[in-house]
Amino acid sequence: MLSEERENLRIFVGKNANYYIAKWEELGEGNKISWNWSAFFFGLIWFAYRKMYPHTFAMLIFSIILYIVQVKFNTSEWVVALTNLSISIVIGMFGNYLYYDYSKSKLKDIKKQTQDERKLYVELARNGGTSIATAFGIFVLYLITLSIIEYGLNGG
Numbered sequence: 001m002l003s004e005e006r007e008n009l010r011i012f013v014g015k016n017a018n019y020y021i022a023k024w025e026e027l028g029e030g031n032k033i034s035w036n037w038s039a040f041f042f043g044l045i046w047f048a049y050r051k052m053y054p055h056t057f058a059m060l061i062f063s064i065i066l067y068i069v070q071v072k073f074n075t076s077e078w079v080v081a082l083t084n085l086s087i088s089i090v091i092g093m094f095g096n097y098l099y100y101d102y103s104k105s106k107l108k109d110i111k112k113q114t115q116d117e118r119k120l121y122v123e124l125a126r127n128g129g130t131s132i133a134t135a136f137g138i139f140v141l142y143l144i145t146l147s148i149i150e151y152g153l154n155g156g
Helices: 003-013 017-027 037-049 053-072 077-113 117-127 132-153
Strands: none
Touching: 003 017, 003 077, 003 117, 017 077, 037 053, 037 077, 037 132, 053 077, 053 132, 077 117
16 A cells, blocks of 8 residues: 555544554455454444445345345244344454445545645545444434334234
């Protein structure tokens, strides 16, 4: 990773940038596995907190569909628990890579749109960083959606 790219990514990531930069430098060529405990434990909420909106909404839709299937087919609690654990493990294993890929993509897009270096830093910080409000909002949306689905599937 070039020093300019590292510095731009540091600005984009904001909080815990040193952690992510170190993890991304460990990844190396072709390696996509690097453990992230926050991604493992919080999955969907971690995506939202890190402002990874495409990942957040894909995970939200996937989780809702999975929930509907599990309820419709009266899936065993053990199968649900193992499925959720497996998903958490995959997100924990690939979370750092997904965040790196997302950050590089956003950096590239922002650089295309911004010629002034000072504006670049402002845009990187504004588009990156974290959002507790978004994470909380997605969590509440998820709970409300599951409640509505549960109510609808059980005949109100």
